[in-house]
Amino acid sequence: MTIVITAFERSPDGGKGLARDTRVRWALEEVGQPYEVRLVSFGAMKEPAHLALHPFGQIPTYEERDLGLFETGAIVFHIAERHTGLLPDDANARACAITWMFAALNTVEPPILELVTARIFESDKSWSAQRMPLVEDRVRNRLGQLSRRLGDAEWLDGAFSAGDLMMVSVLLRLRASGLLDEYPNLSAYVARGEARPAYKRAYDAQLAVNKPTAG
Amino acid sequence: MTIVITAFERSPDGGKGLARDTRVRWALEEVGQPYEVRLVSFGAMKEPAHLALHPFGQIPTYEERDLGLFETGAIVFHIAERHTGLLPDDANARACAITWMFAALNTVEPPILELVTARIFESDKSWSAQRMPLVEDRVRNRLGQLSRRLGDAEWLDGAFSAGDLMMVSVLLRLRASGLLDEYPNLSAYVARGEARPAYKRAYDAQLAVNKPTAG
Numbered sequence: 001m002t003i004v005i006t007a008f009e010r011s012p013d014g015g016k017g018l019a020r021d022t023r024v025r026w027a028l029e030e031v032g033q034p035y036e037v038r039l040v041s042f043g044a045m046k047e048p049a050h051l052a053l054h055p056f057g058q059i060p061t062y063e064e065r066d067l068g069l070f071e072t073g074a075i076v077f078h079i080a081e082r083h084t085g086l087l088p089d090d091a092n093a094r095a096c097a098i099t100w101m102f103a104a105l106n107t108v109e110p111p112i113l114e115l116v117t118a119r120i121f122e123s124d125k126s127w128s129a130q131r132m133p134l135v136e137d138r139v140r141n142r143l144g145q146l147s148r149r150l151g152d153a154e155w156l157d158g159a160f161s162a163g164d165l166m167m168v169s170v171l172l173r174l175r176a177s178g179l180l181d182e183y184p185n186l187s188a189y190v191a192r193g194e195a196r197p198a199y200k201r202a203y204d205a206q207l208a209v210n211k212p213t214a215g
Numbered sequence: 216m217t218i219v220i221t222a223f224e225r226s227p228d229g230g231k232g233l234a235r236d237t238r239v240r241w242a243l244e245e246v247g248q249p250y251e252v253r254l255v256s257f258g259a260m261k262e263p264a265h266l267a268l269h270p271f272g273q274i275p276t277y278e279e280r281d282l283g284l285f286e287t288g289a290i291v292f293h294i295a296e297r298h299t300g301l302l303p304d305d306a307n308a309r310a311c312a313i314t315w316m317f318a319a320l321n322t323v324e325p326p327i328l329e330l331v332t333a334r335i336f337e338s339d340k341s342w343s344a345q346r347m348p349l350v351e352d353r354v355r356n357r358l359g360q361l362s363r364r365l366g367d368a369e370w371l372d373g374a375f376s377a378g379d380l381m382m383v384s385v386l387l388r389l390r391a392s393g394l395l396d397e398y399p400n401l402s403a404y405v406a407r408g409e410a411r412p413a414y415k416r417a418y419d420a421q422l423a424v425n426k427p428t429a430g
Contacts, residue, residue: 055364056322056357067307073317078310092282095293102288105321107271110328117329122349127342134337142271149270 003028003035004063005075006050007209009042015210017203020072021060023169025205027076027162029198031083039209073105076162086162093158100156100163108146109170111138116173139179147183154192168193218243218250219278220290221265222424224257230425232418235287236275238384240420242291242377244413246298254424288320291377301377308373315371315378323361324385326353331388354394362398369407383408 005028007021021037028035044050045057053061054070062069062078069075077098080086087094118135122128146167150156155164171190174180180187193199220243222236236252243250259265260272268276269285277284277293284290292313295301302309333350337343361382365371370379386405389395395402408414 051363056318056360058322067310069310069314071314071317071322073321074310074314077313077317095282095284095289098292099284099286099289102286102292102320103271105317106288106324107273107286109321110325113325114329114332117353122346125342125346127340127346131337131340131342138332145271148266 002064003033004038005035006038006040006053006059006061007206008059009039009044009209011206011210013210015207017206018173019059019206020169022202022206023072023166024060024062024075024079025202026165026169026199027079027086029201030165030196031079031085033079033083037205037209073101073166076166077101080162086165088159088161096157097161097163100161101166104163104166104170108142108167109173111135111142112170112173115139115177115179119177136177136179139174139177140182143174143179143183143186147186150185150189152185155189160196164193168199217279218248219253220250221253221255221268221274221276222421223274224254224259224424226421226425228425230422232421233388234274234421235384237417237421238287238381239275239277239290239294240417241380241384241414242294242301244416245380245411246294246300248294248298252420252424288316288381291381292316295377301380303374303376311372312376312378315376316381319378319381319385323357323382324388326350326357327385327388330354330392330394334392351392351394354389354392355397358389358394358398358401362401365400365404367400370404375411379404379408383414 005021005024008019011019013019025035040050040059045054045059050061051057053063053068056070058070060070060072060075062075069078076086087097115135118128118132122131155161156167157163168190171180171186172194175190180190194203220236220239223234226234228234240250255265255274260269260274266272268278268283271285273285275285275287275290277290284293291301302312330350333343333347337346370376371382372378383405386395386401387409390405395405409418
């Protein structure tokens with residue numbers, strides 16, 4: 001019955017909560033499910049034992065009895081489907097919440113991933129400074145559309161759902177870039193997500209792993 | 216009861232089946248559900264009526280009675296959940312098929328989108344030729360991992376599922392790049408997808424819209 005997830009032995013972000021295990025921890029905290037964490041080194045992530053569980057050699061994974069899952073979206077959906085608190089009961093509202101999960105991961109996150117890649121892996125290239133405005137504008141295009149849809153609503157579609165959990169998590173990756181600050185309603189939306197007790201517990205749990213004093 | 220989806224009035228790919236309505240058509244064909252198509256111009260996609268249905272101003276959308284959905288992954292999942300043929304009955308196998316849907320959209324497609332963006336929107340930039348090998352290697356990294364997981368299996372996890380539908384659809388975007396040919400088992404996997412009668416019907420239906428002779 002025990003749920004076991006994997007996380008970085010040492011997260012590249014030093015505990016800012018941007019590693020994807022935070023999304024899974026948050027979902028488990030929202031539905032009140034206890035879990036254990038198995039820490040994995042960068043080396044071990046590329047070894048056969050971990051690749052058998054995660055073909056792309058990443059974290060997080062999710063194990064429960066004889067079920068082994070990878071891919072954050074799938075894990076969060078699995079948690080949301082089996083426990084109360086992350087998906088509405090009404091069938092149409094549920095389909096809309098799931099839509100926002102996919103929108104976060106396949107429409108909003110790809111240009112953000114491109115920005116992160118440009119900053120981390122191409123900052124030393126000759127084209128970096130000249131290309132960055134193009135990449136940032138692709139992110140702004142999505143943020144503008146999302147900002148117009150959200151308006152002054154609290155969450156994307158009625159009550160907080162797995163769709164909001166995923167969208168807030170995706171937008172959090174933008175904080176360091178300053179782009180989020182250009183859209184006050186999105187900044188406030190992200191702050192509402194971070195203020196949820198379940199998010200705070202998830203954040204603190206991943207931080208405890210990544211503190212310099214931690215084993 | 217009628218299902219209505221949207222598609223490009225004129226697809227940018229000229230009918231190669233890469234516009235995302237093909238994924239939804241394919242899913243509907245697999246489960247044997249008839250559907251109608253409303254064609255949308257590039258102008259209309261950015262107007263309030265369409266934005267009310269799709270906040271990011273894209274196609275496809277899905278309408279059925281009082282339900283309106285956007286985002287291809289969510290639409291295909293909705294179809295798979297409500298009809299027989301795209302998700303296994305066994306709970307664990309179902310969770311694995313859903314995992315492959317998310318993996319296709321959030322792990323395999325983002326570097327492919329980056330490649331497509333580089334080819335379409337940055338080909339005239341001074342850095343294009345120098346940067347392209349980096350972008351291609353990010354795609355190869357994912358293809359290599361996927362190829363190793365697939366091995367000589369027919370589909371990703373047992374019988375054909377919505378996970379395969381999505382993965383094949385994502386990989387199809389690579390055909391013009393030649394990268395897919397470097398992984399014979401992935402090429403064969405994509406060909407098996409294209410050989411399915413439901414895919415052929417979906418492909419033919421979108422081609423009929425985009426033929427020069429079509430209205």
